[in-house]
Every structure is written in C-alpha cells, then in structure tokens.
Amino acid sequence: MRQFVTYRRVSTQEQGRSGLGMDAQVRDIGIYLEAYAEQPFEVIAEFVEVQSGSADDRPELEKALELVRRTGAELLVAKLDRLSRRVSFIATLMDDKRVRLRVAAMPNADKFQLHIYAALAEQEREFISLRTKAALGEAKARGVKLGGLRDKTGERNKAVQAKAKTGAERVAGLIIPLRTQGATLREIAASLNKSGVPTARGGQWQASQVQRVLKRLGT
Known part of the structure; x- marks a missing residue:
C-alpha cells in the first residue's frame, strides 16, 4: 500500500492571502490523493507549520522528513513553495535517496522538473522584489506618502x-x-x-x- 506523509505550511503574513491558506492546501492535497495517488493509499501522518519558507528552523518539517526516511512513505505537499522558497534547500532534499517527494499541484512532475521549477520560481521572486523596490523608489520621488x-x-x-x-x-x-x-x-x-x-x-x-x-x- 502506498503511504503518504503530508506537510502543510503557512507563514503568519500569508494566512489571510487567497490560495496560500491551510484550507487551500488541504483541498489541493485531497485532489491529488483522490485523482492521482496509486490506490490503495494511506496517509500515516499530517504535519502543519506556521513558519516562513525561508526559515531554517522548522521542527514540524524535520519530524515529517524523519518519518518519511524511517517508513519509506512519500512526502506530499500542496505546492513546492510550501516546502521551501529556497532552491538550495529543495535541491539538497531531492538528493536525499531516502526522501520521495510529491507535489499536489504538479502531480506528474519528476525530480528534475521540480528542481527547474524551484529555480525559476526563486528567480521570479528576486525580480518581483527588485521591481517592487524600484516602484516604491519612483513613488517616493514623486512625493507619494507610502x-x-x-x-x-x-x-x-x-x-x-x-x-x-x-x-x-x-x-x-x-x-x-x-x-x-x-x-x-x-x-x-x-x-x-x-x-x-x-x-x-x-x-x-x-x-x-x-x-x-x-x-x-x-x-
């Protein structure tokens, strides 16, 4: 029987944003299990964390990974950025032969595709950050009160x-x-x-x- 360990994460700031809340992650994981998971399956544990995706100290994720390594279950997350926003972290995790990762929003993606996606997403976030700073600088120069x-x-x-x-x-x-x-x-x-x-x-x-x-x- 295929076994899964689910991990859901939301940061304090993201809790109220559409599509990033816990409810949305529960929904996406449920869709994966119903439509894509090999039958029969079992969810042996669920881990939930309120923490930034860039933070290194995430005890619930560590517990989830320890259980995955010990049991051979697959780690299932709703979206790749729920696991981490850092491509270096994701790359290290994918190199761990004892960890099998599934992303609900990308049900058929293999490790190589997930790695590429993580790298592109990190570049996009960096660009958005620079664009936001530039826009704020222009607004300030025009006398807009921020x-x-x-x-x-x-x-x-x-x-x-x-x-x-x-x-x-x-x-x-x-x-x-x-x-x-x-x-x-x-x-x-x-x-x-x-x-x-x-x-x-x-x-x-x-x-x-x-x-x-x-x-x-x-x-």
Missing part, C-alpha cells in the same frame, strides 16, 4: 485577527472540554462536524483548524 498604505494594511490585519478571535471564542465551549478529556485534534474536528457545527467560513472542520482555534484561545 506610510498610509502600511497603516491600512495594519488595520485590516487587526480586523482579521479580531474576527478570528471571536470565531474561536464561539466554539471554545465545545473544543476545550473535549481537549481536556484527551481528545485528539482529529477527534475534535470529527465531533464538531458530526454535531453540525460549521467553521467560521461555513465549511467542515480539519485537525489544523482545531489547532489554530486552541492557539487563539491560549490553550
């Missing part, structure tokens, strides 16, 4: 965080007692779904969402 944009962004972020906190408090009375009784994140998610309690967006609960609620509640 601080107001950052202030509005900060206000939006605060509003999003407040809404998330309110949503967490809404289900606190259900989640905390279950957690206190020793229920796992998956078990809590299943209980919420069975009880017909929707997420803040009206969807089904996943273990990662329960984990985020517990963090917002400080438990």
